[in-house]
Amino acid sequence: xxxxxxxxxxxxxxxxxxxxxxxxxxxxxxxxxxxxxxxxxxxxxxxxxxxxxxxxxxxxxxxxxxxxxxxxxxxxxxxxxxxxxxxxxxxxxxxxxxxxxxxxxxxxxxxxxxxxxxxxxxxxxxxxxxxxxxxxxxxxxxxxxxxxxxxxxxxxxxxxxxxxxxxxxxxxxxxxxxxxxxxxxxxxxxxxxxxxxxxxxxxxxxxxxxxxxxxxxxxxxxxxxxxxxxxxxxxxxxxxxxxxxxxxxxxxxxxxxxxxxxxxxxxx
Amino acid sequence: xxxxxxxxxxxxxxxxxxxxxxxxxxxxxxxxxxxxxxxxxxxxxxxxxxxxxxxxxxxxxxxxxxxxxxxxxxxxxxxxxxxxxxxxxxxxxxxxxxxxxxxxxxxxxxxxxxxxxxxxxxxxxxxxxxxxxxxxxxxxxxxxxxxxxxxxxxxxxxxxxxxxxxxxxxxxxxxxxxxxxxxxxxxxxxxxxxxxxxxxxxxxxxxxxxxxxxxxxxxxxxxxxxxxxxxxxxxxxxxxxxxxxxxxxxxxxxxxxxxxx
Numbered sequence: 456x457x458x459x460x461x462x463x464x465x466x467x468x469x470x471x472x473x474x475x476x477x478x479x480x481x482x483x484x485x486x487x488x489x490x491x492x493x494x495x496x497x498x499x500x501x502x503x504x505x506x507x508x509x510x511x512x513x514x515x516x517x518x519x520x521x522x523x524x525x526x527x528x529x530x531x532x533x534x535x536x537x538x539x540x541x542x543x544x545x546x547x548x549x550x551x552x553x554x555x556x557x558x559x560x561x562x563x564x565x566x567x568x569x570x571x572x573x574x575x576x577x578x579x580x581x582x583x584x585x586x587x588x589x590x591x592x593x594x595x596x597x598x599x600x601x602x603x604x605x606x607x608x609x610x611x612x613x614x615x616x617x618x619x620x621x622x623x624x625x626x627x628x629x630x631x632x633x634x635x636x637x638x639x640x641x642x643x644x645x646x647x648x649x650x651x652x653x654x655x656x657x658x659x660x661x662x663x664x665x666x667x668x669x670x671x672x673x674x675x676x677x678x679x680x681x682x683x684x685x686x687x688x689x690x691x692x693x694x695x696x697x698x699x700x701x702x703x704x705x706x707x708x709x710x711x712x713x714x715x716x717x718x719x720x721x722x723x
Numbered sequence: 724x725x726x727x728x729x730x731x732x733x734x735x736x737x738x739x740x741x742x743x744x745x746x747x748x749x750x751x752x753x754x755x756x757x758x759x760x761x762x763x764x765x766x767x768x769x770x771x772x773x774x775x776x777x778x779x780x781x782x783x784x785x786x787x788x789x790x791x792x793x794x795x796x797x798x799x800x801x802x803x804x805x806x807x808x809x810x811x812x813x814x815x816x817x818x819x820x821x822x823x824x825x826x827x828x829x830x831x832x833x834x835x836x837x838x839x840x841x842x843x844x845x846x847x848x849x850x851x852x853x854x855x856x857x858x859x860x861x862x863x864x865x866x867x868x869x870x871x872x873x874x875x876x877x878x879x880x881x882x883x884x885x886x887x888x889x890x891x892x893x894x895x896x897x898x899x900x901x902x903x904x905x906x907x908x909x910x911x912x913x914x915x916x917x918x919x920x921x922x923x924x925x926x927x928x929x930x931x932x933x934x935x936x937x938x939x940x941x942x943x944x945x946x947x948x949x950x951x952x953x954x955x956x957x958x959x960x961x962x963x964x965x966x967x968x969x970x971x972x973x974x975x976x977x978x979x980x981x982x983x984x
């Protein structure tokens with residue numbers, strides 16, 4: 456078991472070490488060649504680490520604001536996505552009614568939508584939640600619908616022979632069969648929700664990691680290390696959002712083909 | 724089962740025709756008449772595309788013939804299905820992967836509203852019957868193909884059906900597993916006494932299992948012969964060594980040669 460855990464962590468460690476080495480040598484090269492403002496373009500990793508450590512309190516406080524709103528939006532968007540998928544799964548007609556608009560909704564650039572939503576609600580929290588939800592619902596709806604429709608013919612025949620009604624067939628077959636697909640959608644949507652929340656902050660807000668990002672970018676070279684901190688932290692939020700969703704899937708759906716458990720822990 | 728009922732007809736097919744494409748150009752099945760007796764083990768034997776699965780699906784009310792009439796226990800297949808008289812085993816185990824083996828076996832009972840304690844009792848005895856005792860809490864993917872198909876048989880028997888319909892249930896298994904499951908199926912059938920309609924394209928399998936083999940000719944599927952299998956029961960692995968077993972297999976093989984000549 457210990458060896459297996461080590462084998463799982465190993466690739467991540469190698470990647471992290473390689474990225475760090477590349478970063479360090481890149482920063483060093485820029486300095487060596489005397490590129491103007493080299494340290495603001497690519498500060499040494501240790502400088503970023505120091506900045507991260509010194510400003511941990513404020514960085515984490517802002518990140519928490521972003522994450523909380525992203526979570527709320529994600530839950531809202533996921534619920535809307537699942538509801539839409541259920542609606543579309545009821546009949547081909549309903550899918551024809553809803554699908555084009557679901558797709559069209561994704562054609563609206565979020566960059567344009569964010570200021571509109573903000574202008575309407577005049578509240579940055581609401582705007583963040585709505586945009587995070589808006590960006591989340593589509594992958595969830597798409598993958599959940601695919602899951603609902605991917606029921607095997609034999610399974611349907613079985614329920615037919617057992618004289619199972621429509622409501623019961625959703626309960627015992629279609630909904631559980633759709634869960635892996637739903638989680639595929641959720642895993643895609645979770646980091647997007649974080650991105651959506653940050654996007655709103657970049658368009659104008661008082662709180663959030665995106666606000667810090669923008670501020671340190673404007674302050675220029677002296678704040679380069681802090682700017683990098685915000686970028687790294689934003690990335691970490693996205694990774695965490697994905698990781699938590701994936702962990703949830705592993706816990707809730709140990710039987711799923713896509714869950715890590717089924718791949719890693721066969722009994723035979 | 725009451726005495727004398729062994730000769731009563733459980734399944735009757737009269738003038739069955741099936742034309743998927745319409746227009747009558749190339750029917751899948753044409754003018755099939757056959758009767759399966761109560762308590763009988765009947766095989767539908769034929770090469771791929773002869774319509775044997777089509778016939779089975781008609782009995783299961785999964786398909787309606789374009790011509791002719793199917794009667795199951797004296798009524799329409801639909802009535803038999805709604806009365807819970809049918810159990811079905813498919814080519815794939817068709818187990819729900821989010822349910823444990825036990826929960827899969829209990830599915831028909833659950834849908835019928837059987838209380839939990841009764842369900843548990845029944846599933847335990849079914850799992851014992853098919854040799855899966857102790858595997859109830861595993862998930863289907865943790866079982867071998869043969870074990871999955873055994874679970875599927877247990878599920879089909881959950882509601883004590885009068886008729887067990889089996890659609891090439893062992894065709895995806897290797898020969899050794901298949902022969903073993905054939906033997907086990909006969910012992911399970913001996914315990915239940917239900918009528919079985921077993922679709923297969925293996926002559927030896929059909930002969931080994933059945934009281935009667937309905938031989939279907941290739942497309943369009945027609946009934947080429949109904950062969951009685953008078954091999955003694957109970958049958959086991961040694962049955963396959965009997966000269967009469969091989970004569971029956973050769974006889975049926977001959978029928979196919981005639982039909983395709």
